[in-house]
Every structure is written in C-alpha cells, then in structure tokens.
Amino acid sequence: MHQPPNSPIVYSLRTGLSSALATFILKAQDESVNKKGRFTIALSGGSLPQQLKDLIDNPRVKWDKWQVFYADERAVPLDDQDSNHNLCMTELFGKLPNPPAIHTLDPTHLDNLEMLSAAYEEELIREFAPKDSARFPVFDLILLGIGSDGHTCSLFPNHQLLAVEDTWVAYLDDSPKPPPKRITLTYPVLNHAARVAFVATGEGKADVLSMILDHPEKGLPASRVRPVHPGQLYWFVDESASAKLQYPKSSFSM
Numbered sequence: 001m002h003q004p005p006n007s008p009i010v011y012s013l014r015t016g017l018s019s020a021l022a023t024f025i026l027k028a029q030d031e032s033v034n035k036k037g038r039f040t041i042a043l044s045g046g047s048l049p050q051q052l053k054d055l056i057d058n059p060r061v062k063w064d065k066w067q068v069f070y071a072d073e074r075a076v077p078l079d080d081q082d083s084n085h086n087l088c089m090t091e092l093f094g095k096l097p098n099p100p101a102i103h104t105l106d107p108t109h110l111d112n113l114e115m116l117s118a119a120y121e122e123e124l125i126r127e128f129a130p131k132d133s134a135r136f137p138v139f140d141l142i143l144l145g146i147g148s149d150g151h152t153c154s155l156f157p158n159h160q161l162l163a164v165e166d167t168w169v170a171y172l173d174d175s176p177k178p179p180p181k182r183i184t185l186t187y188p189v190l191n192h193a194a195r196v197a198f199v200a201t202g203e204g205k206a207d208v209l210s211m212i213l214d215h216p217e218k219g220l221p222a223s224r225v226r227p228v229h230p231g232q233l234y235w236f237v238d239e240s241a242s243a244k245l246q247y248p249k250s251s252f253s254m
C-alpha cells in the first residue's frame, strides 16, 4: 500500500522493543545535541517508563544534555504513587548516578489547577521561548502511550480539551481515568514536535491500535497526533498490539 509522505512509521517488533526504542532515542538525542547542544524530551506515564530500561547503564546517553518534561501529569504530590514523575523516578531516573534536568509540576499549586497548568506552561516558555522564539515549543522527542479508549496524554475521547489550540498546557478535573485532576500538553505542542513516538504493547491494545491507524477518520485522540512537516510520527509496537493492524509496518533499522 502506498503511503503519502509524512505518514506514521510503524515498527512492529517481535522482540527487543526496549532496545529498538533506546536506539531510536539515542539517534534523536545525537542529532539534537549536535545541532543545538541539548535534547528536549517529554515523557508519559503508564508502561512507557519501563520501556526505557535500556537507557539505564547505556554509556551513549548524554544525560547532562537532556531537558525532561512530562507530556501529562496528575495533580498529586511528586512522591505520590499516582504521579508520573514518581513513576519515572522509580523506573528510570532514580537508577542513574547523574539524573538529567527534570521539569516537574510545581507542587505548591496543587490546589489550583489553573495556576498549576499556567506554571507548567511558564516552565516550558523558560526552556523554549527564549531559544526558539516559536509560537509553540518544538520538542526534539515526545514519547506517548495509548489507553484502550484511544486516549493519549490526558486527552480523552469526546473531551473539550481536544479542541484547545491556544495554550501549551491545559488542565482537567474530570479525567475518566483516575485520578481526575491532571494537566496535559495540548495538540499544538504535540503536533509541533520534531518527533513523536507512541509505544504500545500487549493484546489489550490490538483493537484500539487498528482503530487509530486503520481508521483515523474516527478521530480518536491518538489519531489526532500528526506532527506537521518536518515532524514525524513513529509507533513502536509489539506483535500482540499489532495483531489486528492493516496499516503497513516498516522494518526497524538504524
């Protein structure tokens, strides 16, 4: 099947997904560091942080060049078991002798979602606006998961946040998946990234993966992530998750 340019690239891996993902991340890191001396990345929660395990003890990772943000975060204390930051510390950053610069939400604003999300947007502006003077930040890489309902970040099906175009960070207090109070990057930020990579594993993702990639016209939240040129969208999936997928798969080599 012929795919138009800039179509998502789907890598379906029988084994070694974490290793392929690490190779991909390192290539993005090296390109970014060579060009700008830094690497800006946004991470999600769920099973994603565990998939980053091949970065631990990898001497090619230039942690001192990384600027880490969260693609979405729950409005809970940083050490709460629901915190995506806490999860990333447990799975990855806490295992490193020299962790990178990590931009967490400001826990002093947990009781005010509007201030919490505005403060996180300020954090992004401090990192991106003076350097790129862009209308939207251009992340070098955003790593996302998907829910079985097709949500990504904290962008849930039929939610009003799907229509937000004018802010970088938005908040919600009615997430269908607990906890209800969260902040999230918005589509304009996701779609201005240089690279976005989804990671999905397991048979529980097979139906929704086919819905997202084979039927983008259904408009599930994850289908609406389509970085504008020259941005590129990638999928790293295992065989169980891609079992029902018609969309063409590419072989992974880097």
Ligand SMILES: O=C(O)[C@H](O)[C@@H](O)[C@H](O)[C@H](O)COP(=O)(O)O
Binding pocket: 044, 045, 046, 047, 048, 072, 073, 084, 144, 145, 146, 147, 148, 151, 152, 153, 154, 177
């Ligand atoms: O904030 C959240 O609720 C999670 O970050 C969520 O968006 C997660 O990424 C997906 O639900 C995929 O989760 P799994 O990777 O665990 O399937």
